[in-house]
């Protein structure tokens with residue numbers, strides 16, 4: 001059974017467009033959990049463009065599903081993670097000018113701080129994942145830094161033209177196998193939707209997906225409960 005993490009950042013993006021109180025990502029997290037999501041994923045960005053500290057705090061309190069915090073490897077975020085105590089932290093790269101996370105982390109020559117943050121979180125019994133492109137060298141670096149898991153960036157696959165799909169899928173398969181052989185759990189996410197998720201589910205090493213945009217986009221028309229249930233159905237879960 002592949003777990004579904006629902007990313008509710010996009011609800012906060014709509015709220016922040018008006019700097020008001022609605023729609024509330026805390027309510028979205030509770031609704032996603034009720035619909036069957038195994039995990040709620042939030043990205044607390046340095047610029048707080050969508051999820052705010054208050055959202056993270058309340059989601060931690062309200063939701064009983066697992067909480068996955070995506071964050072940059074900075075001292076400020078390390079302190080927030082230790083106080084919040086999510087079930088897992090996924091380290092992601094962050095650039096202020098990007099619209100969304102554009103690529104995986106570069107762990108080659110990663111600053112010593114990255115390894116220290118991984119160790120600090122592990123000591124606090126928070127699982128650690130690295131968001132990586134399907135690149136074997138990056139996967140090996142993640143193992144060297146003792147990450148518990150990798151989340152393979154599926155953006156290139158999701159955006160690929162039909163003729164390039166097989167190559168992108170093969171890269172994800174190779175990366176998943178390599179990560180598993182190195183003792184890490186394998187997650188995947190970014191750009192996944194109700195259609196392109198099927199070939200990803202056929203990769204046996206992948207045990208968790210984190211999906212946001214496609215679910216929230218469908219929720220605008222059918223409601224969040226049904227959008228989450230539809231994704232679980234697409235994943236063969238119901």
Ligand code: PXP
Nearest residue numbers: 101131189190191210211212213
């Ligand atoms: N995983 C990570 C690490 C991400 O940064 C994002 C985007 O916020 C997602 C998964 C979900 O991507 P999408 O919104 O395209 O489904």
